[in-house]
Amino acid sequence: MxxxxxxxxxxxxxxxxxxxxxxxxxxxxxxxxxxxxxxxAGTIRFYAIVAAGGSVDAMARIVGEKFGPLVDATVVVENKPGGGGNLATQTVARAAPDGLSLLVSGNNHTSNLSLYKETGYQMDDLIPVAELMRGPAVIVVAAQSPYQSFDQLLADAKRRPKEISFGTAGIGTASHFAAEYTFFTAQVKMTSVPYRGSGPSLTDLLGGQIPVAVSSLVAAMPLIKAGKLRALAVTSLKRWPGAEGIPTVAEFGMPGFEQLSWIGLFAPKGTPAATIERYSQAVKKVLTDPDVQRRVAGLGGVAGELGATEFKKFVDQDYVTVQQIVKSVGMKPD
Structure with a gap:
């Protein structure tokens, strides 16, 4: 000038x-x-609540890759599993509200408050930034499993209450909730084996350590496509786009059944509103990228559409829904 x-x-x-x-x-x-x-902005850390290989990890990396350049920063994904997501959530809740520490979490962000006596955080300790993805869970077995269909699994579970175990991504995760709600609705009793992410649970499923796993479709889809896993049912109301060959839980005598998972981005309480809005708009731009939408669809999900304001309303309502499911199913705090 x-x-x-x-x-x-x-x-x-x-x-x-x-x-x-x-x-x-x-x-x-x-x-x-x-x-x-x-x-x-420097280096922004995306704290993923599960180990590498799960749906949360996948979305953190897909979004982070294009999010960084939009906000003039380098994004590093740090996997911090433990406590069903509580460890990573605590880390971000206690971080400085400078926009450099963000949480990539899922349904357990709301469910843990009902399932754990001590979570180390409260709902208002984090600010919803944007929805990243949503999709169904899928009940899977190894390709060599004797279970050829979901009704075969249910029939065996009714004959042998609590004898059949199923792996999930951890207590309070979307897959855990989907599994408990599915088997409760089907009136069968099975034994939950929580892992630190979908990746480890699917690894043990392939290795024969567990006979069944309930995973996000995002995490399981590559193994299903490779013929290593057999998908028995998905938890969406209708057959899911890109996975039309997999029947829904509702098709097995449970009409109207649906339990979807979601993944979102959160910031510490006190983060400036301008930063939240900037990040929310950046995520929106990332998720409207055709390449990103293709990658998300390839994993078995659909890109999120909710910005900061809408996502907060969604998360608040999800918390209410979770409490209702916990009460109905009889899930106990850990």
């Missing part, structure tokens, strides 16, 4: 002239700072 001499006030003395010039220079410096391009 140029300052013309005609823009400077007339001087009546040496002192007044020096004072006027100094004031003009200060004004120029301020304008220069305001006009300067925004500095890079």
């Amino acid at each position: 140029l300052v013309k001499t005609t823009d400077l006030p007339l001087c009546r003395s040496y002192l007044s002239c020096v004072t006027s010039v100094r004031a003009a220079l200060i004004a120029l410096m301020v304008l220069t700072v305001l006009a300067a391009p925004a500095q890079a």
Whole structure:
């Protein structure tokens, strides 16, 4: 920016002239700072609540890859499993509200408050930024399993109450809730084996350590497509786009049944509203990218559509729904 001499006030003395010039220079410096391009935010950490390989991890990496350049930052995904997501959530809840520590979490963000006596956080400790993805859970077995269909599994479970175990991504996770609600509705009793993410549970399923797993479709889809897993049913109301060959739980005598998982981005309480809005808009731009939508669909999900305001309303309602399910199913706090 140029300052013309005609823009400077007339001087009546040496002192007044020096004072006027100094004031003009200060004004120029301020304008220069305001006009300067925004500095890079630095390194933003996406704390994923599960181990590498699960749906939360996958979405953190897909979104983070394109989110960073939009906010002039480098995004690093840090997997912090433990406590069904409580460890990562506590970390972000206690972080400085500077926009550099964000949480990538799912349904257990709301469910843990009903399932754990101590979570180390409250709902209002984090601010919803944006919905990243939503999709169904899927009940899967290894390709060599004797269970060829979901009704075969249910029939065996009725004959042998609590003898058949199923793996989930951890207590309070979307897969845990979907499993408990599914088997409760089907009136069978099975034994839950919580893991630290869908990845580890599916690894043990393939290794024969557990006979059944309930996973996000996102995490299981690559193994289903590879022929290593057999999908018995999905928890969406209708057959899911891209997975039309997998029947729904509702088709097995449970009409109207649906239990979807979601993944979202959260920031610590106290993060400036301007930062929340900037990040929310950046996520929206990422999720409307055709390449990102293709990748999410390839994993078995659909890209999220909710910005900060809408996502907060969604999360608040989900918390109410979770409490109702916990009461109906009889799930106990850990």
